[in-house]
Amino acid sequence: MINLNILLLKSRNPYTQYIIALCLVWLTLFIIFFSFIINYEVNAVEEKFQNIHETIYRHIADSIKIYEVSIESFAGVLTTEQSNDYKNARRLARQLRRHYPDIYMFEVAKRISHGERDELERSMQNSGYSDFMVHTFGYDSDRKSHLSPVKDIYYPIVFIEPELRESMAVLGLDLSDSSSILKDALERSFDKQTHVASRPFKLIENNQGYILYRELRAVEVEPRLELIPRQNLYALLVVDASKLIPDWAYDKKGLSFSLHYPGVGMAQDGNLINYSGNTENINSWPLSLLAELTKTSELKSQSQPFKLTTEYTIHWSDFDFAAIIIYIIIATAAFTIAFLISMVWYRKKVQNTKQHETNYRLANYDALTELPNKIHAKELFYQMVSLLKQNKKKLALLYIDLNKFKQVNDKYGHKVGDILLQHASKRLNSVLRDSDTLARLHGDEFIIFINDIETLSNAEAVVGNIKAAFEHPFNLTGIPITIGISIGISIFPDDGVSFGALLDASDKNMYEDKKQGMHSVVQIFSR
Incomplete structure (x- = not known):
């Protein structure tokens, strides 16, 4: 690298020194201006990133609100059911899923005693569910179905909508003995009179999800006439966690995000989504050194208090290169004109200075001996x-x-x-x-x-x-x-x-x- 001080010292000609100094000033101003442009573009990308984060946040918040309203509506219909065929509940579940296709599944769990187990199994088998058995599933172990062991109380699932072939194995699943996650949420629903979300777990289809629980209370069918006891039923809404994030976010290059369940009132935390982002063919160096774009927001929901974190890797394709080129051309032209004007000014100044020095020496020094006159x-x-x-x-x-x-x-x-x-x-x-x-x-x-x-x-x-x-x-x-x-x-x-x-x-x-x-x-x- 050239030592500029040595270069200036070796250049005894003031005009050469001025040219070097002017070039250094021009280069410095150009670098500052270029840095300003890059910083402006980075700020624009940061603003876009903030908008992306807010859009994802609103999508999740809206989805959570829909899930809460949906399970409350579903639970409300269940409390008015007169029979065990759940026709009204199924009709509502289909309508809700038609309007909100992101809802994965509606379920109903029923509290039964050991003496009611055989009767429930026969009733469900006679209703067309020939393989129905009260069973457990190894969510925390081998992820296989097993007959439920003998015990006093069971909480089997007796209703699902939609009834997909790959989901039929859920019928008869004992929530209290299949997973610590499901059991924990079930127990918390006993204490609260509102919907409660489980910790994240893998669905039978191997997708990451969670369940909203809603315990049904006694309902008054006609004012002051009759109460239908429904305390033995639980409304469940199954959520596929991946649906909480809009589809376009998965395709956005350089965007990473995670949805975390802080675990309020639960034994442990859990990740609903941890997407590392699409980083193929992304050249972000050295832009990634300028700013690390990340933002975290907490969802304001009592039942689903999730924490959203988004990160973004800045890459060159984010920049408006047409505008950058125009800015550089304008800056170069302006700096060049200023450079030429300053050169003309300096030459004139040097000429005036030399003339002044010449006049001064002629007036004050002897031309022959160069001594003071x-x-x-x-x-x-x-x-x-x-x-x-x-x-x-x-x-x-x-x-x-x-x-x-x-x-x-x-x-x-x-x-x-x-x-x-x-x-x-x-x-x-x-x-x-x-x-x-x-x-x-x-x-x-x-x-x-x-x-x-x-x-x-x-x-x-x-x-x-x-x-x-x-x-x-x-x-x-x-x-x-x-x-x-x-x-x-x-x-x-x-x-x-x-x-x-x-x-x-x-x-x-x-x-x-x-x-x-x-x-x-x-x-x-x-x-």
């Missing part, structure tokens, strides 16, 4: 003075003139003279401190600011170093040239507090040094 030297002087007033130090201004420079120009030409000035400025700088400042006034004259001195002797030491440096000849285009130097010193604030006053004082002292230098180059004049 007289105007800029004056600005620097007052900046130094403002600092000197705070620390109560002094400043020396050295006025320097190259002796017999005109003779060099006349003998070797102005080109050599210019080269000599450049070399002289470099030699002057070589003996100065970083805090000192060298500037060119004009021609062969220079000034030096010696900063932070305490006495004149500090400046004289610098002058001595400069004089010593100019004792060595300059080698210009193979021509050794030795040139003298005259220096005058003025001290701030002793010789003046303005730039002009110090310049005049040091200029005067420089001429005194020049006169003396005709006889000795070592003698230094100062005020």
Whole structure:
């Protein structure tokens, strides 16, 4: 991976750095915008998932309500039956199943004593159920039918609707001795005067389901005249749990769901449905990392307080790619236009900055030696003075003139003279401190600011170093040239507090040094 910091450091050209920075900004904005689009699409999928969950929840809630109303209606008809053929109950059961085909089966269980068992079996066999026997079924063991053992009380099923061939074995099934699940629900129905749901179990047909129990109470046929005792009957409504979920939910790719019976008042919990979902040919990476869609809701029913949990795996087909492509095209176009506009703006800004820098250097620096000129030297002087007033130090201004420079120009030409000035400025700088400042006034004259001195002797030491440096000849285009130097010193604030006053004082002292230098180059004049 490219180290962007190194890339920017190596790109000394400000324009290149700006291009790199602008590209990084463009890329960052594009990633942010693309993330926003993906997040928007994920939120849309989440909203659809919420709607799916709510639709399934309402379907289950409506089904539960239908089951509750149906078993109450069925139980109500049973209480008015005058005979044991249950014609009215069968008629109602068929009507209800015709309107609500999701109802799996209606059943009636009858409480009988051991002495009534043989009579019930003969009566049912004479009614056309030749194989009717009170028996048990190994729901919790081998899932086979067995003759019911001898005991005091039985609760066999004596009615089913519809009478399907594969369901006929249910007739005669003793609810109290076939399964702990059925027995538990039967016992709970004794205590409550409303419908009660059993824990989940596998039906004889091997489907997962549960049973709604409703104990029948005595009913008054005619007000204050007659009570028909029906406490020995129980209305049952068998529910195929898979029907609680709408069919389309099983076909929805990436959708998983479970319907759980929390087991309120029961010995153990149970799963009615646990569907892992259709995940074939689903490419969800890396979308599955963005959000894990899951929701749980509890059904508000006293008899069937189920808990619905739905989960959804987001996959690429959930997204509106046409809209995403349009968004990306618009974003790319907008970013590109902004990029081009900013490039034009930056170029103009760079040109203006360069022009400003050029104008500034022309106004403040000498073109030949690249030293500060007289105007800029004056600005620097007052900046130094403002600092000197705070620390109560002094400043020396050295006025320097190259002796017999005109003779060099006349003998070797102005080109050599210019080269000599450049070399002289470099030699002057070589003996100065970083805090000192060298500037060119004009021609062969220079000034030096010696900063932070305490006495004149500090400046004289610098002058001595400069004089010593100019004792060595300059080698210009193979021509050794030795040139003298005259220096005058003025001290701030002793010789003046303005730039002009110090310049005049040091200029005067420089001429005194020049006169003396005709006889000795070592003698230094100062005020």
